[in-house]
Amino acid sequence: MAQYVRRLLLADFLLGVLASALAAGARFLFDPPVPMELLSLVLPFAWVLAVSLGDGYEGRFVGQSGPEEYRAVWRGVLYLFAGLSIVSFTGELRLSRAYVLIALVVLATGGFVVRKVMRTALARCRARGSSVQRTLLVGRADSVAALAASMAADSSLGLRPVAACAVDLDGRPLEPEAILAGVPVVGTPREAVSAVDLVGIDTVAVASHPDLAGAALRRLTWALEERGVDLVVSPGLLDVAGPRMSIRPSTDLSLLHVERPAALGRSVLAKAIVDRVVAALLLLVFSPVFLVVALLVKLDDRGPVFYRQERVGVRGELFGMVKFRSMRVGADAMIAALQAESDGDGVLFKMREDPRITRVGMVLRRYSIDELPQLVNVVRGEMSLVGPRPPLPREVLEYESDAIRRLHVRPGMTGLWQVSGRSDLSWEDSLRLDLRYVDNWSLVTDLQILLRTVRAVLGHRGAY
Structure with a gap:
């Protein structure tokens, strides 16, 4: 670096x-x-x-x-x-x-x-594997394996696990030549400093472990300081953004303070104002597009131009989401017959080759033009420009307790899951991304997602 x-x-x-x-x-x-x-x-x-x-x-x-x-x-x-x-x-x-x-x-x-x-x-x-820091993972076997998998999945971290100092769930040393998530084990957590010298390490990543807490962790930081090696500690928190975390020092202990998500107050008011103003401006800008698309949809099969579907919004309130119609009239009644051919998993129904989509609808969906009328829902305060996907009532009935948290914020026209793979993502991945957004959203994050949405739409990856 x-x-x-x-x-x-x-x-x-x-x-x-x-x-x-x-x-x-x-x-x-x-x-x-x-x-x-x-x-x-x-x-x-x-x-x-x-x-x-x-x-x-x-x-x-x-x-x-x-x-x-x-x-x-x-x-x-x-x-x-x-x-x-x-x-x-x-x-x-x-x-x-x-x-x-x-x-x-x-x-x-x-x-x-x-x-x-x-x-x-x-x-x-x-x-490509360059410009990375050779990383030693330290902790219990399950925590080390999870850290290794996370680092392998996100190359942007710049951390490449090359060795581990770990013990099993009962605190016993692992078998010689043991491998955790593709990372060789070279010792126990107590031997971390020796492993740094032996393997040649740039960063030590510590998962929560009793052998490396309090005074032991402090001595490790001293030893790493002498060697010019960085130390990172995993607190075990899932999908908590950096701005929500801060250190609260006490007499002899540093506490990790996790701020509550920005679900109330001025941030929500600012988001609502920005949403409605920007949506109103976009409606004005895209009005010629609306006229052209409406004409094409009407001429395609003489059916209605718009499609209104009941969706679940913030706090479980129902609203009518508006889209340009991209499917044949009566498409909803065909879901039961097509359920066995669904490419989705869990709660979601989706098909790569959906026979219900019209010729014009294929183009509209490829570039997400069918979603533009939802700007009306944003102006009315039923949706946001950025937020979780607005679910169907039948989907909400199948939600587990964690998934209910998606309803804590207004659903959005776009969101993290849309810019991270769109329909290619599984239900579990979509839920994880939506929950990350709910817990960590900010106006800056919304702006980033909107910019990424433009790239995702132009690339039409995962659109079907």
């Missing part, structure tokens, strides 16, 4: 040079200012410093999945603006407002683009 950080620093410095050049090039917009040459010279260094103060080069965040690296760009912009304001006020300097505005816009936009490009390149390297 040190090389990645150096490249990121260089990219941000060059971005600062570009921002100062573009802002200075628009000199005709400025009032008579303080000489721009000095400010243009300082700006690249000030930008790198501001991003650094916003934790933009912290190894915990750079190159990792999640929004924290992008939040660092926002913090950098705010710190730079505050710094320029303080310098202007205390030094009685007349900085050009146009110069500052142009520079900040370029830095903010460029900062996001730089990180997106670099993270994409890093993800490709990690998928």
